[in-house]
Amino acid sequence: MSNRPVIFVPEPRKPMSLLKELLEPHAEVCVGGPEKWTEDDLIGGIPEWDAILVTSREQVTERVIQAGTRLKIIAKFGVGVENINIRAATQAGVPVTNCPGSNAVAVAEAALGLILASVRRIPSYMKALQGGAWREVLEDSIELSGATFGIVGFGNVGRELARLLRGFDGRILASDPYVSSDEIWERGAEPIDFDSLVQESDIISLHCSLTSQTQHLFDAARFKMMKRHAVVVNCARGQIIDEKALANALRENVISAAGLDVFEGEPPEKDHPLFSLPNAVVTPHLAGSTHLAHERIFRMASDSIIRALMEERPAPEMLLNPEVYENTPPSDGTLYSGEEN
Numbered sequence: 001m002s003n004r005p006v007i008f009v010p011e012p013r014k015p016m017s018l019l020k021e022l023l024e025p026h027a028e029v030c031v032g033g034p035e036k037w038t039e040d041d042l043i044g045g046i047p048e049w050d051a052i053l054v055t056s057r058e059q060v061t062e063r064v065i066q067a068g069t070r071l072k073i074i075a076k077f078g079v080g081v082e083n084i085n086i087r088a089a090t091q092a093g094v095p096v097t098n099c100p101g102s103n104a105v106a107v108a109e110a111a112l113g114l115i116l117a118s119v120r121r122i123p124s125y126m127k128a129l130q131g132g133a134w135r136e137v138l139e140d141s142i143e144l145s146g147a148t149f150g151i152v153g154f155g156n157v158g159r160e161l162a163r164l165l166r167g168f169d170g171r172i173l174a175s176d177p178y179v180s181s182d183e184i185w186e187r188g189a190e191p192i193d194f195d196s197l198v199q200e201s202d203i204i205s206l207h208c209s210l211t212s213q214t215q216h217l218f219d220a221a222r223f224k225m226m227k228r229h230a231v232v233v234n235c236a237r238g239q240i241i242d243e244k245a246l247a248n249a250l251r252e253n254v255i256s257a258a259g260l261d262v263f264e265g266e267p268p269e270k271d272h273p274l275f276s277l278p279n280a281v282v283t284p285h286l287a288g289s290t291h292l293a294h295e296r297i298f299r300m301a302s303d304s305i306i307r308a309l310m311e312e313r314p315a316p317e318m319l320l321n322p323e324v325y326e327n328t329p330p331s332d333g334t335l336y337s338g339e340e341n
Contacts, residue, residue, distance in 0.1 A: 004028045005050035005309050010037040010058050013294055022302040026309055043067045051305045053077055062088035073308035075301045078288055082210045090321040097304040097318040101156040102296040103288035107235050108160035110287035111205050114233045114259030117281045124278035142202055142229050144168045150201030153208030154179045161205055162189045173197045198225045210237035223249035231257045235287040238263040247273045250280055261287045
């Protein structure tokens with residue numbers, strides 16, 4: 001039996017050849033498959049793993065971490081780490097890392113795509129045309145040029161989206177309690193309180209982290225605050241929107257349309273109520289999936305893993321619990337401003 005460290009990747013992402021090229025000189029790389037690894041599955045395997053590289057699909061709970069007797073690092077593929085119990089990892093002395101900014105361009109571009117598709121109802125018109133309809137089904141929509149855009153969460157993705165939106169010569173609003181007004185102004189947006197953003201925006205794009213404060217941040221009351229022609233887009237985390245309230249708001253024309261790349265439960269059921277609504281544009285959590293984004297993620301995650309296996313400290317911008325190296329009280333795992341994917 002080999003004495004080499006073992007790195008486990010439960011959910012393979014392309015290009016796996018690059019990941020193996022980066023990691024195999026340092027360890028054995030084991031890869032899972034398309035099936036979701038449950039908590040019990042992870043508990044059963046983790047005693048044999050020195051490192052684990054997870055997506056948002058796997059729940060790295062306290063029980064999983066406690067079973068990882070050889071575990072030297074938990075690395076996240078991407079940014080959001082709400083599926084990892086950071087406090088438990090810190091107490092166990094296991095560093096947790098992510099890849100900030102790695103997919104910011106990809107997610108911002110996907111958000112812009114959902115904005116355009118939702119405002120102009122492109123998927124529903126395509127379906128109508130394929131069914132034999134023509135211009136009799138058209139309804140007027142707003143124009144993006146000169147519109148008011150609201151960005152909730154002004155981290156890497158929110159800032160990149162603001163850059164893309166400047167070409168529309170509109171007003172760009174940003175709400176983020178963890179980013180200074182000066183920094184928001186410097187990035188080409190206007191700082192504003194959250195309720196005012198909701199009330200004044202024609203298009204709202206969500207790029208905040210999922211926390212206890214942002215769970216169902218957009219509920220029935222929030223949708224009623226929005227303009228009737230307003231569009232909401234979510235490329236962050238599904239739980240930020242109350243999907244039942246959103247479905248009702250779309251059916252009753254409380255708001256005009258929505259574009260969703262993420263859902264409260266993933267993957268969503270085939271009969272999800274939003275799938276049958278003509279003013280809902282939905283995609284399968286693809287916002288961060290580009291060749292360049294994956295390459296950045298693999299290089300960043302591999303760097304963290306290799307450092308941990310060599311008993312070195314990961315880069316500070318990727319290390320989420322520096323307490324494991326500083327002998328300070330454990331973190332509560334709170335996520336600050338930024339993006340999810």
